[in-house]
Amino acid sequence: MHPDLYRQMLRARAYEVAVADLWRRGLISGEMHLGTGEEAVAAGVVTHLRDGDGLALAHRCSPPLVVRGVPLVRMLRELLGKPDGLGHGRAGHMHLFSREHLAGSSGVVGASLPMGAGLALAASRLRPRRIAVAFTGDGALNQGMALETLNLAVAWNLPLLVVCIDNRWAIATRSADVSGGEPGERAAAFGWQTARVDGRDVLAVHAAAQTLIGRLRKGRKPAFLLATCPRLDGHFLGDPMLRMARQPLTDGRELLGEVAGAATRKGGDLLRRVGGVLRMTRLLVQARAGAERDGRGDPLQQARDAMARDPEVRDRIEHEVHDEIASALEAALIDTPGGVDA
Ligand SMILES: Cc1ncc(C[n+]2csc(CCOP(=O)(O)OP(=O)(O)O)c2C)c(N)n1
Structure with a gap:
């Protein structure tokens, strides 16, 4: 296990555990969709990105944004509705955007694909060897705009990697009941290079993403990675x-x-x-x-088990991540009565 992959997965999980706590305390309003169980996909893919690469996300956007290095305090301030939040306190958890990181999310299911195509188009024109990654759920692939993107990205040879996190459900609808064909087969039919991985296995995701992204940087056709992932925490908090x-x-x-x-x-x-x-x-x-x-259902536990060979490094990472999240929370709650001690 590469220690940085474990660190990134842990950061994503710890951030979302903190968010869940704020939500349960009533400090964040509205629904809350977390990416619990998707950390291996976020870490395995996003750690390959470089400055100038784009990142388009859907409603479970926290893990990739955390791994991408978007400031945690500004993300938390956004969720708390504060004017110095990432979206001036008006965007909420589903519509985060960081210009500096070329990273944004949308609560409009399916929108991450055309958004990713736009980022990829800009990269192909303005930033040689830069690419874009779009994360999507399997349910979103039935949206017209998603299918249009599968078509246009090939026609325009865009440097786009679509990462489809397949948990087999869209809220309470089974994808199999409303979908024709498997997601990867659809992409392959449009001419995409495709791969499939166990989305709980961070090393497998990392290796698959490395191959696909490497090819994209050399100008090869768009790539589609299907990562199977159980939904560990329901559709939204309180499901x-x-x-x-x-x-x-x-x-x-x-x-x-x-x-x-x-x-x-x-x-x-x-x-x-x-x-x-x-x-x-x-x-x-x-x-x-x-x-x-199924104990193997939690990718973070799997990664932690793999770190057992190096307990000192593991403990150090865990302490550092704990401190990082604790100080981000303290800074984010500075003007909230009750704050961190509530
Ligand atoms: C255009 C649009 N239609 C419907 C919704 C309501 N909605 C929110 S999440 C979701 C399910 C999406 O399923 P999937 O893409 O598989 O992602 P998952 O939630 O399983 O991660 C739906 C239908 C929406 N937000 N936007």
Whole structure:
């Protein structure tokens, strides 16, 4: 295990653990989508980027931005709605943008692909041997603009790497139920070079990204990397499906009771539709409970295990990351009553 990959994964996770805590304390408003479980993909890909490379992201944008080196305090200040945040406190967690890092995100599902194509087009015209990377989910690949990008990027031979994090779900819709073909096959049909990796294995992601990005810098056709990744923390923080998987006897019974009750209430939903919801709920809960039971599901734990051969380096990294996040939090909460000690 390369220590820097472990460090970057840990930074991404620790940052998001801090964000989750702020959200639970009510200091961040709105929904919160985290990339818990996607750290190996972020570290394995983004550590290859150089100055002048672009990065286009979707709603789970924190891990790649943290790895890219965007200042944590400015990101946190943005989430807290402060005027000195990355987007002047108006963008929130899904619309972060750093001009300095040529990195931005969008909550419009599918938008990261054309955004990445634009960054790649600019790179090809203005910055020789520079490239762009667009992160997307598998669900987003059914968007028209995503498919148009798969087409145009080849037609224009853009230096673009699309990284598709495939967790098989789009909120509560199974991708398989609404998608024709596998994501990589679609990209290959348009003429992209493609690769597939286990998105929990940071070394595998790092090696695959190195090959694809290396070829892009030499002017080869656009590249598509499919990284399979279980969704460890639900669609968003507080996801009721995750609560059901974790506490089936309390939260599960309560939430399923609400759904079933809809069938019997006057003017309630049709029994057939409620049956469909219950079936989908069962599949979601099974998938999440399975990911939780499977110790190998957490890529950070895998990376930590691989660091066991070098415990001194591992401990030093863990202390340094802990201190980095603690001081970023302290600085971000400087004007928040209760601040870090609440
Ligand atoms: C254009 C658009 N349609 C719908 C939504 C609502 N939405 C937010 S996340 C999401 C699912 C996206 O699934 P995927 O791309 O697989 O990413 P994941 O959340 O699984 O990481 C949807 C449909 C949106 N934000 N934008």
